[in-house]
Amino acid sequence: MTSIADRIAGPPLAGAADAIAPDVAAVSGKSKPLISFPATGERELRLDLFRGLALWLIFIDHLPQNLLTWLTIRNYGFSDATEIFIFISGYTAAFVYGRAMIESGFVVATARILRRVWQIYVAHVFLFTIFLAEISYVATRFENPLYTEEMGIMDFLKQPDVTIVQALLLRFRPVNMDVLPLYIILMLFLPLILWLMKWKTDVTLALSVALYALTWHYDWYLSAYPNGYWAFNPLAWQLLFVFGAWCALGGARRMSRILSSRVTLWISFAYLFAAFCVTLTWYVPQLGHLMPRRIEQWMYPIDKTDLDVLRFAHFLALAALTVRFLPREWPGLKSPWLRPLILCGQHSLEIFCLGVFLAFAGHFVLAEVSGGPVMHFIISISGILIMWAVAWVISWYKHVADKSASKKSAGNADLAGGG
Numbered sequence: 001m002t003s004i005a006d007r008i009a010g011p012p013l014a015g016a017a018d019a020i021a022p023d024v025a026a027v028s029g030k031s032k033p034l035i036s037f038p039a040t041g042e043r044e045l046r047l048d049l050f051r052g053l054a055l056w057l058i059f060i061d062h063l064p065q066n067l068l069t070w071l072t073i074r075n076y077g078f079s080d081a082t083e084i085f086i087f088i089s090g091y092t093a094a095f096v097y098g099r100a101m102i103e104s105g106f107v108v109a110t111a112r113i114l115r116r117v118w119q120i121y122v123a124h125v126f127l128f129t130i131f132l133a134e135i136s137y138v139a140t141r142f143e144n145p146l147y148t149e150e151m152g153i154m155d156f157l158k159q160p161d162v163t164i165v166q167a168l169l170l171r172f173r174p175v176n177m178d179v180l181p182l183y184i185i186l187m188l189f190l191p192l193i194l195w196l197m198k199w200k201t202d203v204t205l206a207l208s209v210a211l212y213a214l215t216w217h218y219d220w221y222l223s224a225y226p227n228g229y230w231a232f233n234p235l236a237w238q239l240l241f242v243f244g245a246w247c248a249l250g251g252a253r254r255m256s257r258i259l260s261s262r263v264t265l266w267i268s269f270a271y272l273f274a275a276f277c278v279t280l281t282w283y284v285p286q287l288g289h290l291m292p293r294r295i296e297q298w299m300y301p302i303d304k305t306d307l308d309v310l311r312f313a314h315f316l317a318l319a320a321l322t323v324r325f326l327p328r329e330w331p332g333l334k335s336p337w338l339r340p341l342i343l344c345g346q347h348s349l350e351i352f353c354l355g356v357f358l359a360f361a362g363h364f365v366l367a368e369v370s371g372g373p374v375m376h377f378i379i380s381i382s383g384i385l386i387m388w389a390v391a392w393v394i395s396w397y398k399h400v401a402d403k404s405a406s407k408k409s410a411g412n413a414d415l416a417g418g419g
Contacts, residue, residue: 045333045342046326051088052345052391055352057081059383062176062359064366066376075283077275078302078314082179085348086237087315089183090244093190094197098249101194110191117187120349124180127353128167131174132156134357138364151175151360155226166225173224176356178231185222185234186241193242197249205251208242211235216306229305236306240315252323259323268317275314340384343391350394351387358383 057072058081074080093113101109132153139147148154152175156163166172170181196204214220215236221229247255258264278299281287302308332338344351362379369375 044328046322046328046330047088047092048342048345049333049338050084050322050345051348052341052343052351054081054084054088055344055348055355055387056341056384058085058179058352059355059359059387060380062356063362063376063380063383064371066380067373068377068380073318076279077272077318078279078308078311079318082232082304083240083307083311083315085179086182086186086240087244087319089348090186090241091248093187093241094194094245094248097190098194098197098245101191101198106191106195109194113187113190117184120180120187121184123349123353124170124177124184125168127180127356128174128177130357131177131360134360135174142368147364163225171223171225173231176359179352181230182232182234182237186238189238190245193245197245201246201249201251205242205246208239212239212307221306231305233306240307240312259320264320265324268320271313271317272321275310275317340388340391343395344387347391347394351391354387354390355383358386 057074060066060068061072061074061081063069069075072080097109097113100112135147135151135153136157139145148157152173155172156167156174163172170184173181193204196207212235215233220235221233222235224230243251252259278291281291299310302310304311333342362383365379366375
């Protein structure tokens with residue numbers, strides 16, 4: 001492997017866009033922009049819904065194997081919730097900051113992106129500190145050093161001074177803390193991505209595909225501390241992020257005819273069924289002999305670190321069917337039953353950090369109290385309810401704050417003689 005960790009310029013900052021701003025103004029100006037946006041400024045609830053679903057699935061997948069784990073998509077195909085989350089992050093980031101780049105220019109848009117980058121980086125450092133404290137307390141309190149080894153913080157306890165520096169450089173990460181650093185790198189390069197898309201969206205996507213292919217061909221990766229490489233290689237996963245941005249800036253609309261085609265429908269169904277049959281052999285070894293050996297040799301390993309083509313194709317098939325059968329105007333998006341998922345998706349950063357903390361807490365309870373199916377179920381449901389409750393509180397607080405700010409603004413306008 002050829003490490004190119006030192007070739008990436010700039011500070012190790014970035015993050016995922018939190019939501020589509022509901023009040024973003026429509027693009028105006030004399031010249032027509034090369035990138036296009038949806039005409040309406042309404043929030044795209046489907047993105048919030050599936051981002052919230054991805055957060056729940058990530059939390060459940062971070063717990064030890066349990067009953068609800070079998071309901072997550074990773075057991076029935078090649079991709080999982082990570083692909084959903086990265087794609088939606090690229091889509092929403094491009095939607096919000098792409099408008100800013102068109103309306104305010106490259107410098108202002110970059111400043112806004114870097115401000116968001118800093119927020120995500122601070123959240124990552126805060127989560128890292130709390131996570132270390134949680135694991136260290138449990139390991140010491142219950143005299144079980146296996147927790148530190150299992151969660152990947154043994155090196156921190158041996159050399160805390162060196163490890164802290166490596167953690168700040170995003171090169172040291174405990175278990176389950178690989179997603180935010182990936183966002184940090186991807187968002188750090190978002191200004192360049194949007195600038196290129198402002199020039200030519202299709203060429204930008206082609207460059208992303210080229211980088212992905214070169215990463216696979218030359219085995220490029222980012223090194224990690226104390227050894228190894230990133231669990232999610234940004235040089236490969238950028239393809240999904242850029243593809244999400246490309247879809248947000250007009251690509252999805254231009255693909256509408258392809259997505260509505262019956263050929264695309266049946267190809268997607270066929271691929272998802274084939275992926276299901278393959279994954280079935282992972283859990284039912286007796287079916288392994290049904291897989292032709294040549295196909296096994298060609299297919300395996302299905303690499304998650306470098307976003308295997310089969311994983312990317314599986315996500316594309318899921319996305320194609322979702323867009324076809326779940327239109328933007330679907331009344332169910334207003335249903336109170338889906339409100340918890342949408343709320344979690346609208347506050348993705350906070351809920352993701354909470355989910356990492358809850359996953360280890362659940363792991364601890366299962367190890368120290370009971371590992372039975374009933375306890376598994378209780379912990380999984382309790383974690384989801386806690387995430388929902390926190391998302392509701394955050395939403396309520398923001399609503400109150402916005403309402404208070406609007407009243408204050410109205411009062412200032414009256415004092416100034418405004419109407």
